[in-house]
Amino acid sequence: MTDETTNRITYDASNHDSLFISSDKIQAVKLAPPPILEIRSNSGQPLVTIHPDGRLEHGDDYQPDEAAQAFWDAVQRLVPPAMVREYGAPLTTRINAELAAGQRAQRQQRNWGNRERTLGILRRARVTQKEHGEWPAAGAQQDGARS
Numbered sequence: 001m002t003d004e005t006t007n008r009i010t011y012d013a014s015n016h017d018s019l020f021i022s023s024d025k026i027q028a029v030k031l032a033p034p035p036i037l038e039i040r041s042n043s044g045q046p047l048v049t050i051h052p053d054g055r056l057e058h059g060d061d062y063q064p065d066e067a068a069q070a071f072w073d074a075v076q077r078l079v080p081p082a083m084v085r086e087y088g089a090p091l092t093t094r095i096n097a098e099l100a101a102g103q104r105a106q107r108q109q110r111n112w113g114n115r116e117r118t119l120g121i122l123r124r125a126r127v128t129q130k131e132h133g134e135w136p137a138a139g140a141q142q143d144g145a146r147s
Helices: 064-078 082-087 089-131
Strands: 037-040 046-050 056-058
Touching (some): 037 064, 082 089
């Protein structure tokens, strides 16, 4: 191999239009080691440490459920929900407020429907009582009602 071919970088499989970089233009870059993931308890003690090679190191107070909960709590704090990522926090807040208002309106409508059904049942019961002469007594007034 010649010096010229050892520094040749091709950017397509056909090997046409190769790009040549001379060795004096190549610099070494300091690479940082991969990060170590450490999950801590609420008291700050390490529960589990995950090394780049996949090795796990368990802390003295390691509990799998507590470590998993701490991990997902951290993910939720650090990664915004999909709606926030897509639409931004102000719009997401407004959308959530509108959804909450819609849910309140649905509850109110349901409550009115229940009220109307209950009043209908009471009216039918009153008519039945009147038909059987049970209530109200002839000429008696009850809640402003007259027979």
